Amino acid sequence: MQDQLESLILEAEQEIEKCSAPNDILNVRAKYLGKKSVLNGLYGRMRELSKEERPAFGGLLNSARVKIEAFLESRSEAIKQAAWKKDSSGFDYTLPGVSLSRGGLHPLSIVRRQIDEVFMSMGFEIAEADEIEDEFHNFDALNTPKDHPSRNLADTFYVEGGKLLRTQTSTVQIRVMEKYKPPIKIISPGRCYRNDKPDPSHSPVFTQVEALVVDKGISMIDLQDTLQSFARIMFGTKVKSRIRPHFFPFTEPSAEMDISCVACDGQGCRVCKQSGWLEMGGAGMVDPAVFDTLGIDSEIYTGFAFGLGVERIAMLKYNIPDMRILFENDLRMLRQFRGEL
Amino acid sequence: MKIALSWLKQYLDIDSGVQELSQLLTFAGIEVEGIEEIPALGKTVIAAEVVSAERVPKTDHLRLCMVNIGDMPYDEKDENNLIPVICGAPNCRAGIKAVLALPGTSLKDFKIKKAKIRGIVSHGMLCSEKELGISDSHGGIIELEPDVKIGTLADEIYGLPDVSFELEITPDRSDLLGYKGIARDLSAKLLLKTKEPAIPALPKPAGTLKIGLTNLEPKLCPRYTLRIIEGVKIAPSPQWLQNTLLKSGLRPINNVVDITNYVMFESGHPLHAFDYDKLATKEDNQSHPDIIVRLAEPKEEFIALDGKKYILDGDELLIADGKSPSALAGVMGGQGSSITDETVNIALESAAFEPGSVRKTSYKHKLSTDSSYRFERHLSAEYAVSISDRATALILEIAGGKLAGELLDSYPQPEEPVVLGVRPSRFELLIGYEMDESRMKDILASLNFSYVAKGGFEHGNRHGIDILPAQDERDAALYFKIPGFRKDVTREVDILEELSRLDGYDKVPQPEDRQEIMDRHAYKINNAASDWLVAHGAFETLNYSFVDPSRMRCLGYEDEPDFIRLINPQSANQSVMRTSLIPQLLTNLAYNLNHSERDIRLFELGRIYLKQDGSHKEPKRLAAVFTGSAGEMHFAKKAGEIDYYWVKGCFEGWLNQLGLNYGVSPAEHPYLTEGESFAYEIDGVELGYFGRVLPPVLEAWDIDVQILKQEVWVLEYNVENIAEISRKISRVYQDIPRYPAVMRDLSILVPLEVSYQKVRDYILETDRSLIQSVSPFDEYRSEQIPQGFRSLSLHIVLQDQEKTLTDERIDTLMVLVQKVLKEKLNVSMR
């Protein structure tokens, strides 16, 4: 009897091993443990045994049942796992994934958006106006003398009808001050034009961002503060900024703004011509004459303005050696800025 | 906290209307969470006497009462002024005085009429407090005091009409947890004087009883006072006292307890009265009981007024008698020593407890009471005696009795006065406008801040420290002694807040209306347009604003546009301002093709420059050019080529996302192929176009179409028009459908001249409310299909907002759809 049981267990084990689907398990279970199974039949034969033999035999039958149950259980689990485990032999995981083919913004747009964001977070609004301007808004209102050399054909593009292509976005400031009352807190990003031949550091078309703040109690502290915040957010917290005396017709006092060289941390290098400082643009307190022209009471209101060159910032930030690269629109350049924030 | 206007008026002469008062409170920083008006009951609701109350036969609870209405005119009363009234209240019985609402009375919820009940006519109703609207209690009808005169109007008895306010008191303002505090803040707001209740001088002690007082925890109980009143007569409170409590949401109990509650509501400071005779002595042979302020023993048991047994941990502060706890200090009294009808002698406690200890005990045993609520918020020890005096005077007046012995007062460490300076210059700096010194003094005087002196400013409490002269105007400060009940005022800035709050935040200058210089919507639309193209794999280019004029003819225009010409161009091919972005994009395309690029997607967002009426304009446009693969190169998944469907999807996708409902027509640009190029507009306003560039045009840019073997597509968005049109669109949330959507497929034979759009529109029109969407999943043309037809397969999504769709309903609808398509478009099923 015991031998018969052991061979039955062995037979069941082998058959269970061959199961490959949940259905196979059900069939095998019915065959070995079901009502018509050999094992079940053996239970029926218990009464043929003497009272003394019965417990031992019953124990054997139960242990056979338990063993077969265990085989079924472990095979069933294996089948379940096989269903979701992938055979990874021969799979080359180094082959590339499928990429969503995003494009990218032009580096000048990237920098423009960065600048917009910095200033908008400081409560500035963005103002725009036409690029084709009259002399009043580009020169006169900005206190530029009638015979100033910047008005020459050699410096400024003129179009038919006596208008010109604005040489700075300060024109937007004038137009905003004509239309709105202080307090005013704007930046005016946009294209400007100067009659320069394209070379590594010049372009007849370039992008400027000017900032203008007019309110009661605006002082050079506010100028310094805004400039410093801008430089730190744009170039990192280590960057220092400074202003030094200069001349612009529409600001008084006027200043040139510098930031510490981002290439050498102000130690002196080729980029900053060993000075440790990089010129960022012009700045100053709005000249009372500008306010007077626009009918803003310069006794009540003061303001500051400054202008930044977007190309120059982009070139510094991304180490672009030649301004002309920015206008070639070569995909091999554009692709390098894919994903830049 | 609930306060009644009638009670508040005892401390302040306010004649403001309800809404006005609510505004005043709100802007004093006391938020009004609810206003409940208790209307007058009128001349038909009166005090009446139940002369007899006989059970109505065959009912359990109804009684026929003969009610005496005295001189009250009423047609149907008998010669003894009696009228029959049926009443179902269990406490209705002969001999009581009750409130009767005669027929014709309008109560809050119903109108009283003569009614026939079980064949008996009832002339009115005996009312409960709830029915009259004076409390939430409907435990039977009101039983008035026996001495109320029959015929007295209920309005007179209850002081109606009245208004109650539900106030939210911020946790820092313990001083506002009483009527006097509210009145004080209002007085500062209105610059009125508050009215202090007159406390008569207390008589000399004439009693003989004594009590011992031991304070073992002066840290947790900075002050404990105790006073014995002998021979009081416990009885219901007089009507006025009951009324005030009722209207503040408190249930009257008996005169002594009611008085302690009354004084707590008046002053914000809780009191407790013990039954003197229930207090145990410490030693058995001692002649007088003891009160001991001590910590609980671990596992010590306490049965509170609520009848529950509390097992104490050992860190609760107790007021114990000589043997066992008599109260959880500041939280709840004990049952054993509570005031009952049998009480004759009382011990009155007025104390101050450390807030943290009260909070901990209250939290631990989940016992929050009017008392703990107040002590948790830090009450001053300074007023314990005056509050005790106020309650004592009221008890002597109302409950009688005499004082026994002097007040016992354990106050080992009197609170130190606080003197703080406030600089007018600082007010201007922080609040933003000037307030003159006299105004400051007026406001603070109303808050009981007493002016001390003027001098140089120093931070911190200056009590007992010399105030030096100010060095200049900026340094000059006014010094005030802060009243003890303002535990929240500890620094100059706290005083500044009081000044600003009570002067009114509306005094803070409002900035002028902000002008909007920036067009934020247009800014976002421009960025979104660029981002959309970037998401479709395009790179942004930037080109000069001036171009070669001959390029426009290369695009197929017969004449050059009316360019804005430069007077001093740098070269002939940069001599005019651009009127289109397309030529330069084609130049960028050619450039990159020449540099071995094949899959190219480029766009530019920039201005074009147009002459207009002798002047000019510079609108912005976004244009793009596409050629090559429609996806990234991948070895395992082949991407298709950029074609009509790709460009159409890209172009329309953004407009769809913006929610624009556009019309489509063939694009009329000479550089685009016919039949594949379409322009989009809304009410004649151009949104843009897309289309395939004609091969001869490309040749003008030296792009050899034979070699390229790719289609070149362009699109252009008029971003300014899109910004204008999308400005008005606002999104409104739609409820998510609660019932499942069902999809049905339809395979149809469509005549070649019938467009998909026509088919779709007819299907949608069949039932707009049920058919949510139609989308094609197959188009098929072959010889098996009848000549002049093509096969289209569509997914149709159906959904009902109201219920789950049944198969029957769907089938009926699908039959209808088929019928409509057959009749209107000669479309049949496959």
Ligand SMILES: [Zn+2]
């Ligand atoms: Zn450097």
